[in-house]
Amino acid sequence: MSKTFYIETFGCQMNAHDSEKVIGTLEHEGYARVQDEADAGLILYNTCSIRDKAEQKVFHRLNEYKKMKGEGKKFAVIGCVAQQEGEKIFERAPYVSIVSGSASYRNLPQMLARLERGEERITGLDDRQTDETFETEFVARTNPHRGYITIIEGCDKFCAYCVVPYTRGKERSRAAASVLEEARRIADQGFTEIQLLGQNVNSYLDPSGKMSFAELLAAVGSIPGIRRVRFTTSHPRDFTKDIVDAIDAVPTLCDHVHLPVQSGSTAVLKAMNREYTRDWYLERIAWIKAARRNISITSDIIVGFPGETDQDLEDTATLLEAVGYDAIFAFKYSPRPNTPAVAMADSISDDIKSARLQILLDRQREIQRVNYNRHLDEIMELMVESHNKSRNQVVGRSSQNKTVNFTTNQLILPALGSYQQVRITQTFPNSLLGAAVEVN
Structure with a gap:
């Protein structure tokens, strides 16, 4: 098996951060992340069971992956649906090699070693009563700010x-x-x-x-x-x-x-x-x-x-x-x-x-x-999150977690992750519009 991996994540921010730690752990174990499942030796599917029919969506996705089994790829189902469905995943998708709930992520290095030795069915499903948490220095943080x-x-x-x-x-x-x-x-x-x-x-x-x-x-x-x-x-x-x-x-x-x-x-x-x-x-x-x-x-x-x-x-x-x-x-x-x-x-x-x-x-x-109308003419400090070049706007987030789209007279747009003072000029039910307070 090629020591490359592709991971797809669904669900809450907890799941997204779990994937950051899983990615960091895999990279520490010598795996290289790729952006296309076709290039991966190991495909991981980090699942969420909150939404309706979540398990059906997992098996549908696994069926899409099935055609890749003949290419020597390995598959892992991790997260909440993995814990919920357990070894039934092996029965319905026998080409899956790892099924692990989030309480077992700290054992990923051992599970990977077993996979590399050729084991076909590896589970991490028995740790829900553990007192241990998944702590690692190896976190692949996707947001730089x-x-x-x-x-x-x-x-x-x-x-x-x-x-x-x-x-x-x-x-x-x-x-x-x-x-x-x-x-x-x-x-x-x-x-x-x-x-x-x-x-x-x-x-x-x-x-x-x-x-x-x-x-x-x-x-x-x-x-x-x-x-x-x-x-x-x-x-x-x-x-x-x-x-x-x-x-x-x-x-x-x-x-x-x-x-x-x-x-x-x-x-x-x-x-x-x-x-x-x-x-x-x-x-x-x-x-x-x-x-x-x-x-x-x-x-x-x-x-x-x-x-x-x-x-x-x-x-x-x-x-x-x-x-x-x-x-x-x-x-x-x-x-x-x-x-x-x-x-x-x-x-x-x-x-x-x-x-x-x-x-x-x-x-x-x-x-x-x-x-939101109460914010009209207020000056807010925003963290810059993105640039909307089609509208010539900058997108920022306030301390109150409100999204503000704003314009600036500066020739160079403010850097992502920087902080900008913005005066609110227009309000909507879900967002705010403003203009940067320019410093002379």
Whole structure:
């Protein structure tokens, strides 16, 4: 087998960062990455089980790869669908050589060695109860300005609709000293923004007992050279007031909190096993709104969960207005394998789910129109992320995680990763338009 590899990644930012670490590990083991599967000796498919029919999409893609088996290529299915489907993948796609869940990634070097010795069926599926995390210095960072650091893996929440605890295993946190060492290494490499990751990032518990999550945030934000620190995704059950206090106290901590609520109905939240009420959630929102800084709030919503009534939907709609979210990510409920909600009667038709989703999106659009209009004539500091040459615009992102398209009079466009002061000249429900504040 040629020691070249091609990797395809699907799913969340956690999956994307997992792939950065997998790529770095493979390269450390002497493999060279290629951009076309036709040139690869090893093809890896990093999978996600959150979306509907995810496993069907995996097997469809594997069937497309099947024709390459005769070319001596090897195949690996890793990630959440790999853990979910397990050795059934070998049965349905016998040309696959490695099936590994994310809790076993730290064993990749041994799995690769076994593959090179000619083993045909190699699994990493038995580590969901491990206390170890996947820590490596060998990370192939794809964004040259924003560095991602996973501080906690797995999930112990067992929400009724979610497959993550079954695919990523129990919660296990990295030692604060290890996180800070990686953060300092990132800063030394020239990164100015760090994003801390976890399925429930604020559920972080330092194994050494030295730092709370809020203290870790503040420590990362105090590292020389770091101008912005973000974190995602928070769980309301573990969102504490000291997180808000840290954002107020440390200017490098971005003034943005993503706090998924999923539903504004206490009855639906109970059915979802979220273990908080509407009022309990709104208390956390009150902490955020009472901060000295203007902290942007975004959320996730599931529409059409089994048993959801018209009144439950209205409870969610009124929650949108009570919070005044700057953005929501809203989805129709679909059952996931191995979750408690699979056994619930899903009597809400897809048409009704679609109609309810549109109701929420229409209300949220009006909320965002008002929210974004407040930024008119404001001067924001943006990190430059890309250039839209067709429109002669620069695309930047604010500390509040808002996208701003802006123009500049400079002959040379500002470099990617640089910071630019921009005055907002026009507002839209999902983005802002501005002009660079030129320095004489």
